[in-house]
Amino acid sequence: MDGMKERLEALRTEALGELATVADPQQLNDLRVKYLGKKGALTEILRGMGALSAEERPVIGQVGNDVRAAIEAVIEAKQSAFQQAETENRLRAETIDVTLPGSKLPAGAVHPLNKVAQEIEDIFIGLGYTIAEGPEVETDYYNFEALNLPKDHPARDMQDSFYITDEILMRTQTSPVQVRTMKAMNGKTPVKVICPGKVYRRDDDDATHSFQFNQIEGLVIGPNIRMSDLKGTLLQFAQLMFGKQAQIRLRPSFFPFTEPSAEVDISCAQCGGEGCRMCKHTGWLEILGCGMVHPRVLEMGGYDPEQVSGFAFGMGVERIALLKYGIDDIRHFYTNDARFLGQFVRMQG
């Protein structure tokens, strides 16, 4: 029995000694097999247990277990040390330069004119308007006559419009859509629409003029629409578009299709009305034209001006985009330089 005990202790010493010098996981595994495996040294010694007495067996069994536990503990400690080292190595090897640029998602831009138009459309949709559209090639009737601009009207100049025939032309304003809307409504109220779109006027192109440009007009008709409602609507629009602090100012003006008519200035968003280069030091930006729909226009649209009234307003999308983004030349909108377009990727603010 003493011989077994001593052999076990000798095994412990040998195993622990050998384990102390282990250098890699493979070697560790080999030693585990050598000492603790099914055919390992410990099993080999313990196989002699059968020859022991019933009293001796538990004693030697206990010693065997102790030796196993001692060897296992060292193996485990070694193993975990190896694993940690391996992990550290791996992390070191995987370290990258986080300052290199990433692979971005593609991001294109909506054209700035449509970006502005959509923003305006969204504001009016929020106020309960729908969007009406009409043809860009129009009849003289819808473009002029039905808007109280008969053929001999001085405000009408053949030279200012792109005619195709005597009766057909490129629309010079989006107002014909208002007339088409009125006719389509067949005398029903309320009418609450905005009409965005391209319009065309004979104009020599320069930094601030373009023969093709975009307008957005609005039309409201109802049983009791007042000029004060027009002011309220435009103020609401101005504050949603240009910020809560925006103010409006109406100046009497003239349009053949509205009476009374007004030019609308909005307090300069840049300087807040104190005067800067953008507003030419006036504190105000001229943005809109508006007025109460002329009774003749209502009549031609199929409404009785004694029963209903309405207001209309219109603005140039280019002008707002020029102001909003500080763009230097209106022609950029139509030459579509990718370096220009790429500047408008940001979300609508």
Added chain:
Amino acid sequence: MNVSYRWLSEYIDLNGYTGEGLAELMTSGGIEIDVVESRNKGVTGVVVGRVVTREKHPDADKLSVCTVDVGGSEPLQIVCGAKNVAAGQLVPVATVGAKLPGDFAIKRAKLRGVESQGMICSAKELGLNEKLLPKEQQEGILVLPEGLAVGQSILEVLGIDDEVLELDLTPNRSDCLSMLGVAYEVGALTGREVKLPNNRVTDTVEQASDHLSVQIEAKEQCSHYAARYIKGVKIGPSPQWMQNRLMAAGIRPISNVVDITNFVLLEYGQPLHAFDADKVGSGRIVVRLAREGEVMVTLDDQERKLEPHTLVITDGEKPIALAGVMGGANSEVDASTVNIVLESARFDGGTVRKTSRQIGLRSESSIRFEKGVDPSRVIPALDRAAALMAEYASGLVLEGIVQEAAAAPAEREVFVSLDKINRYLGTDLSKLEVQTLLGRLHFPFELSTDGVFTVKVPSRRGDIAYDVDLIEEVARLYGYDNIPTTSIEGATTPGALTKPQAIRRELRRRLTDAGLHEVISYSFTHPDRAKLFPALSGKVEPIRLSLPMSEDRSVLRTSLLPQMLETAAYNRNRKNEDLSLFEIGSVFHTDEVELTRLPQEKHRLAVLLTGIRTSTQWNRKSVPVDFYDIKGVLETVVEVLGVSRLISYEAAQPEHMHPGRTAAIVLQTERGPVTIGYIGQVHPALQLEQDLNDVYVLEVELAPLYDEANFAIEYKVLPRYPAIQRDIAVVLDRGVQVGKVIAEVRETAGELLESVNVFDIYTGEKLGAEKKSVALSLVYRHEARTLTDEEVTELHGRVVAKLEQSFAAELRK
């Protein structure tokens, strides 16, 4: 219209208003003032002096040495270089310490050894506009008229201590094309009274009708023709004050008679014309339309061909003036004129406009006739001018006005109720407030007990015809700023996008998310461009503008692609070679040779890809875009619109597209398959011509997609049973379309086939030049149970067999 502040103050009290203040007041009332310009360009210390002596400079041929009395104790010695300086003249003298425009200070100086204590000035040196100077003042020093006090400030004499307001008039306010009109406007804004000018004509015994008759033949074009006969005028310069005013208004003084007609034109807004009565000879004025082939020489010595619609003033035979536009050379007032026929008439605006357009001449007269003159001023203006001619041209005004006139236009009455005013404006004005405002406008009115105003509109305000016109007058005088701010009353309305609008928004969102930039091009293009891509441009003649600005922008676009290429070329020239662009816009088609109805406007989507797919970066290779990139764009679009199952692609060879890399986009509709666009590479020949690299494009009609688009989500329960995947690779002839192979696979495998994916295409020497290997991955699944290996093997076997049979496919092992 340029309005002199000093002149205006003759008709209305402007006390308390500076030029700027007046401009602000008028702008807020609806007459926009562009600029307020001082007539003084920087003159101080210049006074009237009398040249006492003039001698030649001892050492300079071109200089004179003058002594000039400027009211000081001693006359000044001044060296002057002007040829026209002479003893006895009254002249403007800039004394030492004076300043001239351009910050030019006058100092004591020695000129060729002779001391000069100031400078005798020319009109130009005083900052007067050269173009407006009478001929005799354009060279040399300015010689002033007699009657001025020595030492008097020149600012006063020349009226340049004045400001000029430039009115930017809207077409309805032609009443402000006269000083009186402006005075009435200012009167309405300030509540002050208007002072009318003196136009009393002194009676004579001699009758004008003994010398003159007037007859209107063209009654439609001329509703009133009035004339006076003025005898024995002395032609000379007009008084300095009148010249000052004309120059302030931008009109060059010419002679007393001509200046008076212009002065009164500005004062009353009524154009006048003076004929040399002796040149007219016949003593007859006949107003008629020109005859075919008639010609006349106008004041500017141009021979004008007259049209049958041209209204002319004749002496009974030949034309002596183009009515309302310009006088004739044959009746021109000149230095030798003694007797005058003075015309004041009302010509039809449209007729005058036509003539002035035709000869390319817009005069102060024609502008006013075009916009309509006040019928009630024909006679007062005539009298005013006659009175001035008596006073300033020594004329004798003969008794009586010779005239022919149609009945005067009826006085216009317009009604508006107090209730309507307040309902329309959203205000709460009282009767008294409205009464006051109408009173300030000098609009006579009656007010009924139930609050209805009956307004007699003065003839000078031709723009007031409707009750709303009166409401506007009330509103603008009350102040737009004082109108309250309210919200629309009544039921709220829902705001929304229509289906096409929502689709276009979604397209923009998806395409920009995929990295494409949106472009907007001109709708006008060159006819040659409009003929590119006939399959898309409808094979029709493009619609031509009748007066294009240039050939480059002369027709309406028939397809979006030609300008997409133009945009690509523009960018390429700026080294932007990698482009992903799209445009949503209208093209214009018609089958008519000349439009009698509106053309078709078709909404289309166009996409252009060129260069490399994603920008080159350290972690990826740059891959050039190819057909499948642009096809992917469209596939995503149709997927989003819920129509991918209705879309198919058929190889096509439309003109200007690469014949081997182009497909027709076919939409399955209720009426059968419809080609809605094309997708592919631009033909290499066209690419070369446009100086472009490989360009992939698509253009597709949106209307059919609007119709077929389906936004409903078709939710399917997630699969509960496992799928079985089988991959196959088959060798096919190169020309076999994989799309057909896939269709055959689907057809054969039926419902159990969940998906089929092409995961590899291989061509290479091993297969031979005419072959390709296509690798497909098929996923089988049953919704309600687990498939057995045997049944999948059997089904898959059938698929393979079918491919072998239909495409002579060889299974690759």
